[in-house]
Amino acid sequence: MPNPANHPPHPPSSLIEDDARPIAHIERKAALLLLTVASLVLAFLGYVMYARGVFESTQQLVLLSDDSEGIMVGMDLTFSGFPIGRVRRIELASDGKARMVIDVPRKDAHWLRTSSIFTMERGMVGDTRIRAFSGILTDPPLPENAERTVLRGDTNAEIPRIVASTRAVLENLENMTGSESSINASLKNLRSVTDKLNGRYGFLTVALGSEDKAQKMILMLDQINGLLLKTDQRIYGPNGVMDGTQASVAQLTGLLKDARASLLKIDGVLAEAQIVATNARMASTDLGALRAEVELSLRKVGQLVDEVNRKWPFARDVEIKLP
Amino acid sequence: MMTTRSPPFIEAWGLAVHRGLASSWHLVHLGALLLVVALSPSTYPRSNRTTISGHIYSNTVGALPWFTAMTALISLVLIRVVVVTAQSYGLSQFALEMVVRVLVLELIPLSAAMFIALRSNLVFNDALNTRFSTRQPSSATGLKVITPTLTDLQCVWVPRVLASSFSVMALATVSSLMALVLAYLSVHGLSPWGLPGYTRTVGHVFDLAVTLGFGLKTLFFSLAVAIVPLAASLEVRDWVTTSTLQPGIVRLFLVLLCIEAASLSVKYI
Numbered sequence: 171m172p173n174p175a176n177h178p179p180h181p182p183s184s185l186i187e188d189d190a191r192p193i194a195h196i197e198r199k200a201a202l203l204l205l206t207v208a209s210l211v212l213a214f215l216g217y218v219m220y221a222r223g224v225f226e227s228t229q230q231l232v233l234l235s236d237d238s239e240g241i242m243v244g245m246d247l248t249f250s251g252f253p254i255g256r257v258r259r260i261e262l263a264s265d266g267k268a269r270m271v272i273d274v275p276r277k278d279a280h281w282l283r284t285s286s287i288f289t290m291e292r293g294m295v296g297d298t299r300i301r302a303f304s305g306i307l308t309d310p311p312l313p314e315n316a317e318r319t320v321l322r323g324d325t326n327a328e329i330p331r332i333v334a335s336t337r338a339v340l341e342n343l344e345n346m347t348g349s350e351s352s353i354n355a356s357l358k359n360l361r362s363v364t365d366k367l368n369g370r371y372g373f374l375t376v377a378l379g380s381e382d383k384a385q386k387m388i389l390m391l392d393q394i395n396g397l398l399l400k401t402d403q404r405i406y407g408p409n410g411v412m413d414g415t416q417a418s419v420a421q422l423t424g425l426l427k428d429a430r431a432s433l434l435k436i437d438g439v440l441a442e443a444q445i446v447a448t449n450a451r452m453a454s455t456d457l458g459a460l461r462a463e464v465e466l467s468l469r470k471v472g473q474l475v476d477e478v479n480r481k482w483p484f485a486r487d488v489e490i491k492l493p
Numbered sequence: 494m495m496t497t498r499s500p501p502f503i504e505a506w507g508l509a510v511h512r513g514l515a516s517s518w519h520l521v522h523l524g525a526l527l528l529v530v531a532l533s534p535s536t537y538p539r540s541n542r543t544t545i546s547g548h549i550y551s552n553t554v555g556a557l558p559w560f561t562a563m564t565a566l567i568s569l570v571l572i573r574v575v576v577v578t579a580q581s582y583g584l585s586q587f588a589l590e591m592v593v594r595v596l597v598l599e600l601i602p603l604s605a606a607m608f609i610a611l612r613s614n615l616v617f618n619d620a621l622n623t624r625f626s627t628r629q630p631s632s633a634t635g636l637k638v639i640t641p642t643l644t645d646l647q648c649v650w651v652p653r654v655l656a657s658s659f660s661v662m663a664l665a666t667v668s669s670l671m672a673l674v675l676a677y678l679s680v681h682g683l684s685p686w687g688l689p690g691y692t693r694t695v696g697h698v699f700d701l702a703v704t705l706g707f708g709l710k711t712l713f714f715s716l717a718v719a720i721v722p723l724a725a726s727l728e729v730r731d732w733v734t735t736s737t738l739q740p741g742i743v744r745l746f747l748v749l750l751c752i753e754a755a756s757l758s759v760k761y762i
Contacts, residue, residue: 193547200546203553207663210670218704221696244700246693253693 223256228273231255232317233288233300238268240298241290247272249302254278257300270300270320283309288320520724520744527654527720530646541648548656552613553663560608564668565675568596572672572679589691592676593698597669598707598760603753605664606714609657610722610745641727654719661715703760710756714749721745 193199219225231247238260247255255274263269274282286304293299300320346353366375371384378384405411530536537545572592579588641650673695681687699707725741 193550196550197543197546199554200550203550203663204659207659207666210666211662214666214670215704217692218696218699221692221699223696244697246697253690 223273223275226275226277228275229279229314230258231272231274231282231312232315233270233272233290233320234263234317235268235270235290235320235322237322238270240292241268241270241300242297245297245300247274247288247300247302249278249281249304254281254302272300280311281307282312283307284312284316285309286312286318288318289323290320291323516725516728516744519728520721523724523727524716524720526646527650527723528716530643531651531655536647536651541652544648545652545655548652549659552609552656552660556609556612556660557664557667560605560664561667561671564601564604565671568601568668568672568675569679571596571600572676576680589676589680589694590698593673593695596672596676598698598703599753599757601668601672602661602665602707602711602714603749605661605668605711606718606749607746608664609660609715610718610742613657613660650723654716654723657719658712658715661718662711665711665714706756706760710752713752717745717748717752721748 235241241257241260243257243260245257246253247257255272255278257270258273259271261269261271281304282302283304283306285306286302289301289303291299291301345351348354363376367373369375369381371381371388374384374387375381378387403410575592575595576585576588579585579591677687677691681691721744722741725744
């Protein structure tokens with residue numbers, strides 16, 4: 171501390187008198203100024219605390235993700251574009267997943283249902299966004315401290331794949347549009363075809379390959395036309411084939427009538443033949459009985475001959491001697 | 494016997510470094526002295542309270558309307574430029590946040606500190622420098638330092654330090670709130686339906702670290718504006734200088750720059 175004995179030669183009051191003019195009720199005005207500024211500071215702090223959600227009653231929601239990159243404390247959870255929650259804490263779970271603890275004000279918690287889906291999107295520009303989608307608002311509300319897995323959509327992660335695909339597409343396009351490409355060859359062929367179509371014999375030249383062949387084709391068609399004309403005259407003309415055929419058909423009808431009468435006669439002959447056959451069958455039946463009697467007589471004669479042979483002097487030694 | 498002498502430019506550099514260190518030590522010492530006296534209840538007797546009130550009132554009320562009007566005008570222009578540019582690039586959702594961060598957190602506190610420094614302190618210090626005759630003997634560095642007494646500290650220096658500090662904080666507070674209101678009106682007009690979204694944006698910007706940093710930065714700015722010019726005015730130099738700048742103005746800007754750089758480093762790195 172400085173020594174009080176070392177006072178300056180000029181008293182302090184002279185300094186104040188030089189600098190400040192007397193103002194009425196200066197202390198009251200200064201106090202009012204202090205109070206005004208202090209109240210402004212307090213009002214600002216209160217507004218910031220309100221904006222940070224300090225005075226709101228909240229419920230907790232935990233979102234699980236493989237990666238928490240881009241997520242920051244204080245980030246919003248949006249539903250249909252409206253912020254309904256705020257990330258309060260990010261922590262690493264024991265299974266290696268990121269746990270994002272989100273405070274959802276109770277007045278907005280009814281937008282979250284048990285069937286709600288949560289997504290985390292990373293765009294090309296701006297922050298990562300956490301969104302909630304509730305398809306069925308009649309489902310039961312999401313319980314407190316519920317844990318949900320968040321679906322990730324990372325635009326930046328998709329870029330390398332898109333670039334690779336685009337490169338392949340561009341290479342294909344380059345191959346397709348090259349001077350030796352199939353498309354160019356096809357276009358050349360198409361051009362030659364259209365030239366031929368516009369040529370003298372048109373489609374015939376395209377179909378047959380050359381104008382000579384097309385010309386031959388046309389000649390052949392002319393010849394066929396002439397042939398057809400002659401044929402028509404020979405077939406359908408007077409004294410043509412068709413007239414002869416007509417007369418032949420009339421003769422054939424008469425022949426068929428005669429054939430029918432002959433067939434009726436044959437039917438009568440066949441009926442008589444059937445009667446003859448019936449008589450012959452009955453005669454065959456009598457012949458069977460006769461035959462049985464003859465066979466019986468023959469068997470009796472045979473037995474008689476055997477009996478005579480066994481009697482003397484017709485008996486024979488029938489013994490078989492072994493050597 | 495031969496004695497070796499260093500080259501003249503090395504001697505000059507060494508002397509300059511020595512003077513700088515001595516001057517910095519004097520600044521720190523005086524600042525600590527002023528803070529201790531300012532926090533001491535014996536500084537605020539009935540007679541001195543009137544002096545302090547007078548300084549606070551005259552310093553703040555004299556600067557507040559002009560500074561607020563100037564800040565409102567510049568803020569309006571900046572807000573409009575940022576919002577229109579952001580809209581043209583399809584990034585309007587970031588415009589408000591950027592406006593709040595740039596204006597309220599960075600530009601307005603710095604502007605308030607420099608406004609008070611240029612308006613009152615440097616003028617006062619130049620006049621004060623000629624009044625004191627008690628000086629310490631010249632040191633080896635050629636730097637003479639005026640040693641204030643306790644009565645000087647209590648009756649002359651502390652009221653001015655308090656007045657300058659309070660002015661900076663009052664100007665920064667009022668102008669920041671004005672900028673917040675103007676930002677809302679520029680984007681949403683008089684419609685109240687943008688208020689929830691705007692409140693959320695403000696809440697997103699002013700998290701605990703940022704709010705604390707904002708308060709501390711404004712406090713350090715106010716102390717720097719109040720103390721650095723005073724400390725410079727109590728230094729009397731024996732060497733000849735061609736500089737026409739007020740004593741302490743370069744050092745004040747250097748200190749403000751350091752505080753701003755430290756704040757930005759803590760906030761964004």
